[in-house]
Amino acid sequence: MKVVTAIDSFKGSMTSMEAGFAAAEGIHRVDADAEVQVRPLADGGEGTVEALVAGMNGKTEHVKVTGPLGEPVICEYGIIESTKTAVIEMAGAAGITQVPDEKRNPLYTTTYGVGEVIKDAIEKGCRRFIVGIGGSATNDGGVGMLQALGYAFLDKDGKQVLPGARGLKDITEITAAYVIPELAECKFRVACDVTNPLCGELGCSSIYGPQKGATPEMIQDMDQWLGAYAELAKERFPKADAKYPGTGAAGGMGFAFLTFTDAVLESGINIVLDETKLEDYIKDADLVITGEGRMDGQTAMGKAPVGVAKLAKKYGKKVIAFAGAVQRDARACNDAGIDAFFPILRGVVTLDEAMKNENAKQNLADTAEQVIRLMK
């Protein structure tokens, strides 16, 4: 029997690869000769670096960069040496969870550190980038990141504008004259977690500003400044398109990548499925196993396990999923290609108990063992 596992992390409980190995253990109890390929799965958000590093022979790097409020932070990212690819989650350098509630203020928070991480990876030889954007504390239109890469966003006195969205209002000139030369050789696959445009009612300031600490007045100001920044950018950088879906992800980081680098904005799941070449593994398999921490109606609307199921159905493969918890509306997953799904919990325990790493791995292995008995 040939099985492929591509299970999303059970957030706070098991990584993607741990879940895969647990399922493999359960399968091997029933069929010691089963060929189980454990593959990483992630959606471009939290856990993506970890999954791709573990599943693609990558290595983990740590670099000290400027945090969202200007203080130093250590950002973890991954390098996959064979393809000189860096895997970065921007939230590691400009994340909302890095800023305590009372200090959240997008006028001040910057993406500068994200640019420093990219620069570090460039210095280590990377020219391909997978960057997950989202979960950010920022609304600076990606200007901080671009400044770290050598772009100059100058005010009327010819000085770099201040960090944070407050700097946007002073930009009178944008120049690429000092950009680090290697940037021209770099290609970015940007995993956007949302499809908002840069400005307007559905723009980043209105929709994600409040969670970053913006008041209604700040939202109005920032929306207007971002609009003016996009207009100015367009004069010299023809790729600028503030209406393009995803430009409003992470406070305008989508716009920054699209306009000033060689980037494509994509869904994180597609990037991960493609980069991990999951299709090649699925083609060959008798059974595909996926899953995530909690399956519900949202899972069916295009989350990672459903991405896996779609690929599997292209080849008519059976798909089963394991989850920590399963909501009633998860039934919609059956129409989305998951033939059957199973919660792994064995009895009534506290959520804390259930989510303990060792318990979760054992529960998943034990459940996989029972399900696989049917397939033998």
Ligand SMILES: Nc1ncnc2c1ncn2[C@@H]1O[C@H](COP(=O)(O)OP(=O)(O)O)[C@@H](O)[C@H]1O
């Ligand atoms: N081992 C586990 N046993 C039971 N429930 C779990 C387990 N691991 C995760 N969960 C549930 O899944 C939730 C996380 O869901 P998950 O699908 O991993 O993340 P998200 O929905 O953010 O993508 C947890 O809050 C918890 O309710």
Ligand SMILES: O=C(O)[C@@H](CO)OP(=O)(O)O
């Ligand atoms: O960083 C942000 O601005 C938003 C949208 O990209 O992220 P999240 O979806 O995590 O709130």
